[in-house]
Every structure is written in C-alpha cells, then in structure tokens.
Amino acid sequence: MILIKLGGSVITDKSQYRSFNQEQTSRLCKEIAASGKGVMIVHGAGSFGHVIAKQYSLKDGLQDFRQVPAVAQVQYDVRDLSQKVVVELMKVGIPAVSVPPGSCFVMDNGRLIADNDEAVKRLAHLGVMPILFGDVVADRSKGFGICSGDQAMEVLAKIFKPEKVVFVSDVDGIFTADPKKDPDAKLIEKADRRTLDHLDSELSVADVTGGIRGKIEEMLNMCGDSGECILVNGTVPGRLLSLLKGEDVVCTKVRP
Numbered sequence: 012m013i014l015i016k017l018g019g020s021v022i023t024d025k026s027q028y029r030s031f032n033q034e035q036t037s038r039l040c041k042e043i044a045a046s047g048k049g050v051m052i053v054h055g056a057g058s059f060g061h062v063i064a065k066q067y068s069l070k071d072g073l074q075d076f077r078q079v080p081a082v083a084q085v086q087y088d089v090r091d092l093s094q095k096v097v098v099e100l101m102k103v104g105i106p107a108v109s110v111p112p113g114s115c116f117v118m119d120n121g122r123l124i125a126d127n128d129e130a131v132k133r134l135a136h137l138g139v140m141p142i143l144f145g146d147v148v149a150d151r152s153k154g155f156g157i158c159s160g161d162q163a164m165e166v167l168a169k170i171f172k173p174e175k176v177v178f179v180s181d182v183d184g185i186f187t188a189d190p191k192k193d194p195d196a197k198l199i200e201k202a203d204r205r206t207l208d209h210l211d212s213e214l215s216v217a218d219v220t221g222g223i224r225g226k227i228e229e230m231l232n233m234c235g236d237s238g239e240c241i242l243v244n245g246t247v248p249g250r251l252l253s254l255l256k257g258e259d260v261v262c263t264k265v266r267p
Contacts, residue, residue: 012049013255014173014233016164019057019145020181021245022096028062029088037099039179039245044103046255051135051167052100052107055160056145059092060085064147064157072153082155085147086113093144100140108134110141112158113148116166120152125166132170143167161229168233176233177254179245184263185226202227202265230265240265 017039024030043050056064064070067081093109100107116125134141143163150156168176188196199206206227230240243254243262254260 012051012171012173013175013177014164014167014171015043015050015052015177016160016179017052017054017096017245018178018180019055019059019061019160021179022054023057023059023092025058025061028058029091030058031092031095033095033099035246036096037102038248039251040096040099040103040105042249042252043100043255044105045252048255050255051140051171051173052096052142053160053163053167054093054096054142054144056085056089056092059088060145060147060157063088069147069155070157072150072156082147086111089144089146093142096144097142100142105140106138107140107142110134110143111146112143112163113146116148116158118148118150118153118156118158120150121156123148123158123162123166124151125170128166128170131167135171165229165233168235172235172238174238176230176238176240177251178230178240178242179251180242181244181246182242183244183261184242198261199227199263202230202263203267204231227265231267234265234267236267238267 019025022032022036024032063081063085067078069078069081090111097107097109110131115130116123118124131141145160146158147155148158182190183198185199186196190196234240241262241264243250245251250260
C-alpha cells in the first residue's frame, strides 16, 4: 500500500480563504486511480484551515473564549474541503469516506493520540478508503490544538506500515533553500540519515533547525526500516502517475 498526502498547496489556493482547486484535485485523483495501486490518502487543510487558524492563533490552544467560534468554523471548513476531495475520488471509482481526526482522536500538548484505531482499520478492511485531513482536535492539555495533515500521515503510517509514503506538494522536492526565493537552491534528490550530518556542516543553523532538516527527519521516521518516503510536485500533470507507476521523475526520495 502507498500512503499519499495531497498537500493543501496543491488542492487549494492557500492565499485565499476557502479557495478549492477543483481542477487540480480532480486531475490528481484521476492519476491515482489510473496507477492501479492500492493507496490511502490524507489531505492538508490549505486555505480552508490556515487562514482562520492563523487569525485566531488556534495552534497555541485555548487562550481566550473568543477563539471558540473560530474552532467551530475551522472544523466546519475543513470538513467541507474533505467532502470536496471525497467527491473527486468517488468520481474516479475510489470508494472513500471522510474521517475527521477531531471526531475520533484527541491530542495531548500538541501530540495526536490515536489509541483507538479500530474504526479506521475496519473501514480499510472493507475496502472503503478513510480520508484523514488537517483538523482542529480537542487537546487534553491545551483545550484544543491543530492536527496537521502530516500528523495524520504519521498515525496512518504506524497503523498500516505502507511500502511507500508520498507527499504531493507544489515544489519539486526538498531543496537546500527555499526555491521560490533563492535561485541558487539545489534539489536534494536522495537523502538518508547521513544527509542530516551533511546538512549540519553545509547549511546555516536556521536552515538546519527549520524546514529542511525537520522535513527529512519526519520522512525518515515514516520510512520504517525498509520503506521509502517521497516528495513530488503535484502541479506538474502526469508526474504523480509516473511516480506511482515506478518511473523516474524529478523528486526527493528519502530512505533509511
């Protein structure tokens, strides 16, 4: 089985509140179906979650009861987005159902606690694909917290132990710097634990402790002992399909 995350940057316009990219989501779902592979899908919240969550500092937990209506609004919005993704999957013959993390899991100080995974397992066993996504979740310590799509990926990776984990984003892979801002940024095509030592010596402290090192460590943790974790650009038509079919494409591949 291949575990796929459709990032919020590819299924929404993250700069505009509740802006769903139906055309791109439809194409990606068609590519997944055309691959013929057994998959499980998580998606990001994109502009359906980030805009209001940032405005009301929801990631910091309960600080002011004026945040509470925002919690309800974000939960409504991301569920609406998830239904839109499910519709596109159903159109291509993939039986899918939206499973909100906030309805079946809790968090504790920002960590997702998935101690009852029976419902998700039973759906998958029936052949119904459970679709998890970024959500606002009750938190034992902070009142509530943000469960990212990546956290949902980690939970499903532990439950189902996929052979591959694929992150579909709007960039070609992991770079030595932000490719949208730095023309000298270089694509890291392959990475393993030794790559982290190289990053420590080659990049600035800000780069290493920020997105680059963190992303590679996160991907390594999802690989298990023998899996593979890949970051690929979903805005390029056909690239996800080619990757799923085993063809060489531009991407970053992380192995233990």
